[in-house]
Amino acid sequence: MKNNLFAPSQEQTERIGNFFRVMGDPTRLKILTVLLNGKMCVMHISQAVGMSQSAVSHQLAILRRANLVCVSRSGKSQVYAIADEHVRLILDMALLHSAEHEEEL
Amino acid sequence: MKNNLFAPSQEQTERIGNFFRVMGDPTRLKILTVLLNGKMCVMHISQAVGMSQSAVSHQLAILRRANLVCVSRSGKSQVYAIADEHVRLILDMALLHSAEHEEEL
DNA sequence: TGTTCATATGAATATTTGTTCATGTGAACG
DNA sequence: CGTTCACATGAACAAATATTCATATGAACA
Numbered sequence: 001m002k003n004n005l006f007a008p009s010q011e012q013t014e015r016i017g018n019f020f021r022v023m024g025d026p027t028r029l030k031i032l033t034v035l036l037n038g039k040m041c042v043m044h045i046s047q048a049v050g051m052s053q054s055a056v057s058h059q060l061a062i063l064r065r066a067n068l069v070c071v072s073r074s075g076k077s078q079v080y081a082i083a084d085e086h087v088r089l090i091l092d093m094a095l096l097h098s099a100e101h102e103e104e105l
Numbered sequence: 106m107k108n109n110l111f112a113p114s115q116e117q118t119e120r121i122g123n124f125f126r127v128m129g130d131p132t133r134l135k136i137l138t139v140l141l142n143g144k145m146c147v148m149h150i151s152q153a154v155g156m157s158q159s160a161v162s163h164q165l166a167i168l169r170r171a172n173l174v175c176v177s178r179s180g181k182s183q184v185y186a187i188a189d190e191h192v193r194l195i196l197d198m199a200l201l202h203s204a205e206h207e208e209e210l
Numbered sequence: 211t212g213t214t215c216a217t218a219t220g221a222a223t224a225t226t227t228g229t230t231c232a233t234g235t236g237a238a239c240g
Numbered sequence: 241c242g243t244t245c246a247c248a249t250g251a252a253c254a255a256a257t258a259t260t261c262a263t264a265t266g267a268a269c270a
Binding site for chain 1: 122
């Protein structure tokens with residue numbers, strides 16, 4: 001009800017919006033929850049989430065750019081992992097919270 | 106690297122995915138940050154975010170269904186507000202975090 | 211170093227999601 | 241109680257995003 005409102009910078013809003021948006025896609029979220037179990041190569045991830053290698057690879061690229069996962073090579077495979085404990089924490093929190101609010105939505 | 110993976114229930118994944126997705130839209134995020142300033146009616150919100158009344162109303166409906174905002178009537182106006190402190194907290198945390206990581210993304 | 215295997219990627223298509231436009235609805239206030 | 245004002249909503253359209261398909265890439269290992 002004021003004349004000048006608090007507002008985060010547009011850049012800031014875009015950044016957190018982007019973060020939420022990346023987390024908000026079903027396929028990416030499945031990938032992330034699968035990776036909570038530990039490092040995994042692309043083939044196994046795509047089996048675990050039941051999607052094509054290509055689709056998974058495209059989404060992994062998005063997760064990489066958003067710094068939510070990181071990659072390393074092991075033999076012939078690219079091994080993906082949750083980028084850091086911070087991401088793991090957010091996922092855990094969201095899962096916990098959702099368990100508390102089963103009636104909502 | 107195991108045979109049976111930890112996996113949240115599909116319902117759980119959908120719920121948190123939905124939460125993140127709702128937060129991830131630029132218009133909705135603008136609306137929410139505007140509402141951090143306090144309760145506001147639809148007309149004022151649409152002025153504050155610079156979008157049509159209809160577009161804002163559609164997005165408010167989504168925010169309502171996701172329990173991120175709540176409504177009450179005041180005279181002829183519907184007054185919207187952040188649903189609870191929990192939502193406020195998440196927004197604050199995300200804004201803080203984004204300020205700390207300006208170089209990422 | 212040539213071949214293979216795992217993954218990445220570009221382009222086309224499919225799908226989802228947001229906005230607009232026109233109009234409906236319902237509470238308020240005369 | 242009818243009109244008006246503020247908002248909601250359905251359908252059509254537009255824009256963004258995900259998936260598929262075909263193919264490129266590039267490290268590993270013979």
